Amino acid sequence: MPWFRKKLKGPVIQPPREVPDGLWAKCDKCGEIIYKRELARAFWVCPKCGSHFRIHSGQYIEILIDEGTFEEFDAEIGSVDPLSFVDSKPYPVRLKAAREKTKLNEAIICGIGNIDSISVSFAAMEFGFIGGSMGSALGEKVTRAVERALERRIPLVIVSASGGARMQESILSLMQMAKTGTALTRLHEAGLPYISVLTHPTTAGVMASYASLGDVIIAEPGALLGFAGPRVIQQTIGQELPEGFQSSEFFLDHGFVDLISPRNELKNNLSKLIRFMFESPK
Numbered sequence: 348m349p350w351f352r353k354k355l356k357g358p359v360i361q362p363p364r365e366v367p368d369g370l371w372a373k374c375d376k377c378g379e380i381i382y383k384r385e386l387a388r389a390f391w392v393c394p395k396c397g398s399h400f401r402i403h404s405g406q407y408i409e410i411l412i413d414e415g416t417f418e419e420f421d422a423e424i425g426s427v428d429p430l431s432f433v434d435s436k437p438y439p440v441r442l443k444a445a446r447e448k449t450k451l452n453e454a455i456i457c458g459i460g461n462i463d464s465i466s467v468s469f470a471a472m473e474f475g476f477i478g479g480s481m482g483s484a485l486g487e488k489v490t491r492a493v494e495r496a497l498e499r500r501i502p503l504v505i506v507s508a509s510g511g512a513r514m515q516e517s518i519l520s521l522m523q524m525a526k527t528g529t530a531l532t533r534l535h536e537a538g539l540p541y542i543s544v545l546t547h548p549t550t551a552g553v554m555a556s557y558a559s560l561g562d563v564i565i566a567e568p569g570a571l572l573g574f575a576g577p578r579v580i581q582q583t584i585g586q587e588l589p590e591g592f593q594s595s596e597f598f599l600d601h602g603f604v605d606l607i608s609p610r611n612e613l614k615n616n617l618s619k620l621i622r623f624m625f626e627s628p629k
């Protein structure tokens with residue numbers, strides 16, 4: 348029997364075994380095959396198990412910022428190679444590949460935009476750019492985003508996704524932890540709110556600096572959060588780690604995260620918090 352007749356007989360058209368790029372996506376958690384258009388409508392959250400797919404920095408702008416209000420700043424800033432660092436590849440080769448892949452100069456987009464008609468200094472990290480790592484240019488961009496909030500007296504929102512400091516810049520990347528932290532202290536002293544949004548994964552140097560310094564810290568469900576990996580911690584403290592350790596839910600239970608927000612409620616939650624903490628200048 349020809350294959351098309353077999354297919355017509357069945358009540359449901361099954362997706363092909365080989366999932367072509369561009370049409371279908373497979374949920375890593377439950378294995379469900381989902382039509383990508385349906386996923387996009389659901390903010391890239393699996394309709395079966397609620398798992399949050401990792402999305403790009405530009406998609407966070409689409410989801411969280413009022414349409415047509417985002418103005419990007421500092422797009423030209425990107426890391427150079429101050430240490431002439433070579434691991435398996437020279438650092439400039441990695442940078443070039445990341446720039447071609449993401450169409451960004453750095454692992455973060457920064458700008459000004461409205462959340463529910465309130466102007467905010469907004470930044471979203473791009474995990475696809477060398478694992479969302481923080482080098483000296485990224486630290487500079489975050490610092491400028493903080494300073495932009497200070498200058499305009501507006502709230503700051505940063506969506507983080509990061510594997511940590513960028514090892515190719517060694518101590519220069521670690522110094523960004525102090526630099527961004529100091530800038531955020533000035534924002535705090537000026538009485539301006541900072542909301543940090545943690546997405547999967549937010550770890551290491553970024554988690555240990557600006558991502559964990561929010562006045563309010565929101566996490567997406569099921570995100571991996573933490574400083575060092577579980578194996579390193581287990582070896583250091585010589586104890587078994589509890590189940591679910593390093594998840595958004597564990598962090599909420601232990602007071603490190605204030606709220607877990609599904610992605611489809613994130614904008615509404617940000618809007619409510621900003622309105623509660625901040626009164627726009629009349």
Ligand SMILES: [Zn+2]
Binds near residue numbers: 374377394395397398
């Ligand atoms: Zn799923």
